[in-house]
Amino acid sequence: MNVAVIGAGAVGQLTASFLAESGMFVTLVARRQEQVDELNEKYLTRMNVDGTKTVQRVASTTQLKELPQQDLIVVAVKYGQLQELYEQLSALSSQVPLLFMQNGLAHFDEALRLPQKTIAFCSVAFGAQMIDQSTVQHRGVGVCKIAIERGRSDVFNKLLLLENTLYPVELVDNAQQMLFGKAVFNSLINPLTAVLQVKNGELVTNKQAFLLMQTIYRELTDAFRGIEQSIPFSEVIVLCEKTAENTSSMLADRMQGKKSEIETIVGVILEKALANGHNLPTLRTLYHQVLAIEESGEKR
The missing domain is CATH 1.10.1040.10 (N-(1-d-carboxylethyl)-l-norvaline Dehydrogenase; domain 2)
Known part of the structure; x- marks a missing residue:
């Protein structure tokens, strides 16, 4: 799959790293060109919970609208940055599935106003901390729960196939309850x-x-x-x-x-x-x- 992860903070970097490790083609969308340059030069490094280090080569850009159509877009920015993203997301194809990874509930109704036919929400229990612009520390293993609020499930079923014990994924039924x-x-x-x-x-x-x-x-x-x-x-x-x-x-x-x-x-x-x-x-x-x-x- 081609997956774009919007947000190159701790959650976005950790998610991008595990998706890339599974064989997906991942593009990290960052806000600053300086971070994009560092990711392209040094690649994305994950410090694992056992002290080992994993390096993944992922594409990086600041230009979401210039990406070719993706099989999935993961939105991993904090809630405050969502407001400036909604317009860009609205301009994307309605066929592109969106997965929102924010804490809280404030984004739930807002995200569902977007034109995309498939929208899911995610709740994560893992620990992640940015070390620098291209390095993320995996601080604790926790389940990544996904609930599909509308649309098709096939793309998210593929995430279940990751079967990585360090990044477990689980589908649940009720997004609001989750x-x-x-x-x-x-x-x-x-x-x-x-x-x-x-x-x-x-x-x-x-x-x-x-x-x-x-x-x-x-x-x-x-x-x-x-x-x-x-x-x-x-x-x-x-x-x-x-x-x-x-x-x-x-x-x-x-x-x-x-x-x-x-x-x-x-x-x-x-x-x-x-x-x-x-x-x-x-x-x-x-x-x-x-x-x-x-x-x-x-x-x-």
Whole structure:
């Protein structure tokens, strides 16, 4: 398959690396020519979880509209960059399947307004961190869940054939439910790590952080029916332990002085809870703390 991955950040690079390793012809679409030049010169390097190194030769460009028609386009930019991408995506053939890899729920309805006949959404549980413009560190193995919201499944069935234990892919039925579940996990972990400036594992080993996480979980289970069955608290603990050494994306954004995805992840959860008559006071406080930190420009 010919696959274009839009977004040469950690998630985009890791995904491009594994797709290229499987034999697909992959093009990374980056925003800056400087990064494109480095990728074309040095190739794409993946530092594996076992300490080994994998180098893949992928094509790189800044010009999405100049690419020949692709068999699949993977959209791996953060939500804030989607707004400037929608117009370019709209101009592409309606036959090209799109796969969106954003956190949160804010992009769901927006993406479905695009003309493409096949649109799917993805929720990832792997850990990835950019080392430099052409090197990505694979920090933790996790399932890449894909839910097809409309259109055909054949192109995504091909992704199931990757059968790579380091990049497992799974098809699930309900895109909104999948994205909501991931947003709940993110709401329990990301804002706490960003405010407390701790790695994921410390939410379990630090007693006060653990109590805060438990409190947020109780608020969420009160606001949304069925969370205790679909996302038991034991799974939250397991995720924190599995990703103990990971720096959450929200904490990484704070450390780099970048705007986080607090609005698209936690903000949407807060809105949905309020519609159910629940204010989620602990999570709401963390939400405003993260926004205040971003407004002040404080990094650490």
